[in-house]
Amino acid sequence: MNTQHKKTPGKAAFAGWIGSAMEYYDFFIYGTAAALVFGKIFFPGSDPAMGVLLALGTFGVGYLARPIGALFLGHLGDKYGRKRVLVLTLLLMGVSTVLVGCLPTYESIGIAAPIMLVILRLCQGFSASGEQSGANSMTLEHAPDHQRAYFTSFTISGTQAGLILATLVFLPIASLPEADLLSWGWRIPFWLSLIVLVVGYLIRRNIEETPVFQEAKESKQTAKIPLVALLRDYKADVARVAMAAMVSTVSTLFGIFALSYAVNIVGVERTTMLWLTIITNIVALFAIPLWARLADQIGRRPVYLFGVLASGALMTPFLWSLGQNNLPLSFVLGVLMSGVCFSAANGIWPAFFGEMFSTKVRLSGMAIGTQVGFALSGLAPIVAAAFMKGSTPWLAAACLALVGCAIAAVATWTARETYKIKMDDLGRHPGANDHGPQPNSLNIQLKTAD
Template identity: 60%
Template sequence: MSSSTPTAPAAQPRKAALAAWIGSALEYYDFFIYGTAAALVFSKVFFPAENPATGTLLALATFGVGYVARPIGAVVLGHIGDRFGRKRVLIWTLLLMGASTMAIGCLPSYAQAGTVAPVLLVVCRLLQGLSAAGEQAGANSMSLEHAPEGRRAFFTSFTLSGTQAGFILATAVFLPIAALPEPALLSWGWRVPFLASVVVVAFGLVVRRSLDETPVFEAESTQDGAKPDVPLVVLVRDHWRDVLRVVCASTVASVSTLFSVWALSFAVNTVELPRTTMLWVGVLANVVALAAIPLLASVADRIGRKPLFVAGALGSGLLLAGYLWAISTGSIVAVFVMGVALSGVVYSAANGVWPAFYAEMFPTRVRLSGMAIGTQIGFAIGGFSPTIAAAVAGPGVSGWVPVAVLGGALCLVAAVAAATARETFRVPTRDLGRSPRRTGAGAARTATV
């Protein structure tokens, strides 16, 4: 088979990257408003008021529940994406996320419905998790397969900068909501961001329906036997090592959830820093990340994926401890400096590179399944890290130390897994995921791209 990669019109890579950016921003707006609400209000809305500490633990657990559904969603949506196309799965993920998010905004409180309220909350959260399972893998596959050779990391990074934009939008919406008097916040205020997602979904649907399918996927679709009937079978049989590698590397996502969920709860509920101040830390860090992610991805197109990912993972483990320490001191200046350095800069090195790094481990015919299953199992660990952190944290303002150890250990696992991977930044798109023995000549021919 020729190693030449089918190409799309010049405008298609930019259009695919823009569509992935907008779609991910809108999709993760829905996802992040849940995390913010879980940290700030759900313990008081959906659980008994007699034991605030237990309510906080349970509220953070519902955030993690969404990650339980992700591996299941990854199998289902990965199959659809690898059998029927990337565009179809991206439309379905958007519709499912929007419907489940709006439903959360309509749920009764514990005072109104008793234990039925948290049960319904968990159901909606599971549906959110099913949707998110295929979102980034689908958007990354679409962007990578449209991207020109030698710029795959740059174009796929827009999927991740889109998630940062979604975080900014979600947090910005919550800023005036969080400033409401507590009775208004707990009765109707928290519902507004969830119900507003109807506008988000409508706009995202228009954007995604305008996308073309990728030329690499269409080329394989025309070849007999190129698309397996059951991609999961091929994935497990031929690519299980890379799936395991992605699972372990994806534990670096615990940095994001610990930063945006547990650290927020710790700062507001234990150290008693102002809610709006902590929300602004997240906004500023993600504004910086919007610029840092594509910039660092461009560097990865020149020097490779592994150096940046490993440095970002190890650095994030160290700076997470610094950020939690800064919160414990109550110094607003230190919190802003450490928060921006961690989430805005250092974590962006790993975060901006992994869309290309993981996707390039798999061939076209199982790429979406491989990415979706590998990342979602790893992300499930990250999703439960705020719950684990709440369980292991010590009492008072010094209780952050076990949480820092937890985050550092997960970052170390991610760095070691990435260090064992192949470097793929010079391999042609058509040859990605194939045996190096068969693609070495093709890779050498494109080394100067």
């Protein structure tokens, strides 16, 4: 390691945490508004169920932009540096979110209103595609070899903090009289994003580039076209990440579908469901680093696999309890499913996925793989809403969670174990021919694989 490029894991973890919290505050307030408000102000001509469906559709649109953004931002981060991606994504997300709060409603300008809403949501999705992969790459490459899962987990804790902040901001807004909520109240959380934008920018502009990337750049070892190297040597890993990332179906169904279903169909109070979200994510704040520490001790695969299987299995009883309007049971199952079990997968994917790739293509590999998986998962709420029929309107959502988690479990089972491999040897396996001779790293991987 070049002595002029020192690792600063604490500083990188804090920057990743605060930046992710700021950026995902923006992303999550859109989801909450889509579930509670947008159907009434941007699609008022539809019946209530169709209005909810269309509003959730605009939420899903943001996920469609993610794979496209991942191609561009992954290339930018692997060729020019992680820091540029982190600043760009923050600015794009912040400006898009503030502008959502300034939009006129359907009543004011007609069809142009939902069209502009969709465009801004696409910008949010484009930004989010590079945010976590950039922050995760930055933190992973600064972390000590034996604590990579722990330090990278702080970027995910940041997203949980952003969700908590977004929900807390919406609590007093959701308790407003409906006329006030629909006229001006819903705009306030989006306007507050301006503060988020300024604070996040001041923090991220002072981040140091990672030592391993700086050394690769100085020795001219960065890929000329990262996407070409990625598709040449890591196709299987990109596909594996995309499939494993489909565990996020649990997150989108819990955070968006369950909220909309409980409030609009079952008749649960808006503030009650928002409190469930807050409590769940407070639990996750503590659970995520604990699961990450365990993954540093016993490996990525067993912890991730537990999170996938347990959270997928708990979705059915959770949705059933909501349908029965059994709120105490819903709170227990919701916290257990999303706060505890899902955190086992959610907290360690930055290390688990990032360690599949070399420095040359790490940001591209994580961004493209995760965003394809997240895009598919992001469509789950609208698909589930479209099939809300019969005496068990939640059944489609439960089935989608099971299918998504089954796919993720298969992908996890086929992955290599990487928790004992040194940073310089990550991503080196048969087929990755852009690294030159690598007998020692190959031996290490064969020993740690099943």
